[in-house]
Amino acid sequence: MLRVLDMPYNELRKDYLLNRWVVIATERSRRPTDFAKPKAEITQTAACPMCVGNEHLTPPAVMLYLKENDGINVAQDPLTGERPKNWLIRVIPNLYPAYSPPKQPEDSEQIFKTEFLADAIGGHEVIVESPNHDEDPADAELPQLELVIHAYIDRLKALSAKPYVKYVSIFRNFGKEAGTSLSHAHSQVIATPIVPTTVQEELDASKSYYREYRKCVFCDIVKQEAKGPRLIYENAEFVVFAPYASINPMEFWIVPKKHSATMIDLTGAEVEALAETLKLSFKALKDLVNDPPYNYGFHLALNQEAKDYYHWHLEVYPKLSIWAGFELNTGTYINTVTPETAAESLRNAVKL
């Protein structure tokens, strides 16, 4: 028998919830360290508009965590035009918003013009994560990272309370190849008047699982992955693992053990645990693959009905490959690193 006949087929795996298939290319499998390459630097031609002292280069902040004598206070830039410099977190409107707040209250009532057209009413903000230009999660001080998470939660609360907001997407782009043009540590928040496609598919699938089994599919996934070869890290509150049908090389998800549809009610201890989990995971990724570009995003549900069956989590997509004609036209994927290899390497790179 020829040797080629003994080689296994590549695996075609389906996502836990989405009707999304990925070829896990075991035959052309690459090692995580194969992806390490020189960093594409962002050329900063002008002053960084997110650094301390340059606050006048941006619109007034909608939220600030100010360091004051009596501790940390939540504020916004005063109407006087003054821009305090003693901030720890600064949240500003995006200068080129994809989604904007209604200009008149009545504008938010009829956003749909036709079945195919709506007004892009919502919000689009930038969270400056630190006064320090490069205080990214891999190297951030834990107290600062906790403030970032508190800011996520505060903006999620503020925006989801608007009557015209159906979803709030909180995400982070890191590195030029991952689509960011400014290198100062920052995240973005986009509030939309519709529940986005991917989240709606997750809601539908997890609801259907709940109806059949009377339990949360994510709770089951966490139990399963925590005892298997795709586990990366676990503490009392969170599990980090490479998902079974990862569509990105080195993809990992951070999922809370406690069932909850959103992060709105996180306790102080949970925020601390999440900060620690973020830092350990991103430091492992940075050390393993030479500080690669990545995108991350929170998945959550805001509708009260989903509280039993949906379970918030964070999905992290290192940007180590390019989706091309096949992926873009079929909605199916090819991943050249098996999730099991990704998990093993990241697990070994985690420094406690």
Added chain:
Amino acid sequence: MLRVLDMPYNELRKDYLLNRWVVIATERSRRPTDFAKPKAEITQTAACPMCVGNEHLTPPAVMLYLKENDGINVAQDPLTGERPKNWLIRVIPNLYPAYSPPKQPEDSEQIFKTEFLADAIGGHEVIVESPNHDEDPADAELPQLELVIHAYIDRLKALSAKPYVKYVSIFRNFGKEAGTSLSHAHSQVIATPIVPTTVQEELDASKSYYREYRKCVFCDIVKQEAKGPRLIYENAEFVVFAPYASINPMEFWIVPKKHSATMIDLTGAEVEALAETLKLSFKALKDLVNDPPYNYGFHLALNQEAKDYYHWHLEVYPKLSIWAGFELNTGTYINTVTPETAAESLRNAVKL
């Protein structure tokens, strides 16, 4: 009234068929020429394995169009190990196939192991489009481009006849940022044992439209777009337009006027018209945006049942922006060039 109050909202548009929404960012709208930038060259460190004379660097061809005294003949590399050099088109197996043919006939009968796991049985081929290294569609000779289309059709016929093949994706990646590592003019063909997600969604939506209206939704789209502001080019056989809810800057689709679910039965005249349409469209794109990277892919249906309601076409995605945390986590998009602007610029750049 402040000026900002008079500005229109960005438009949130839904795709013709898919449940896919895109913000057409009119406020931050960019001109097509803003995207022109120096080309990222592919550094060719070794001999090009697709150039004439280097045939031994690749596996034996599964199909060749040979230029012989009596015209063009269809062949494959002889079993002697000889590799003819007088080819015009050369189709070779991908060295690192994502999907592979069954090693034993019985392997193709039970590809599904569980609901979440299948063997990636199928095929993965590379179509070398010309003996000339850079005979890309924008600059190809029309007779050569016709051969490329004939090769697409021949491989589509051969692969779709296999009992284990449910879909055949034919696609082209051009330029480093679009995911190609070899710069010789080539396309790829992947045969899959499942109907891919995006195509299945199109099938479901077009079937439902057909049930309601007793006509093909794509025929209606063609009629509508051919008389509107998103038309780019039209000849007797094809219409080229920027789709209403384009998710890529400068995206365009090439759709045949004649209703048909696949390209298998194209006439000689239709192949000629498609070659002309391809060349004009890609030359316009190249001239307008400095030879940008792009991906294109054919969408088609192989099941007999779809012949009334599905309509093959080609979708072209210039690679001029990066999908980041928001797009990747929500499945909704932001496009900074309106399709109307894209169409107008491309229309003006078409040289007849």
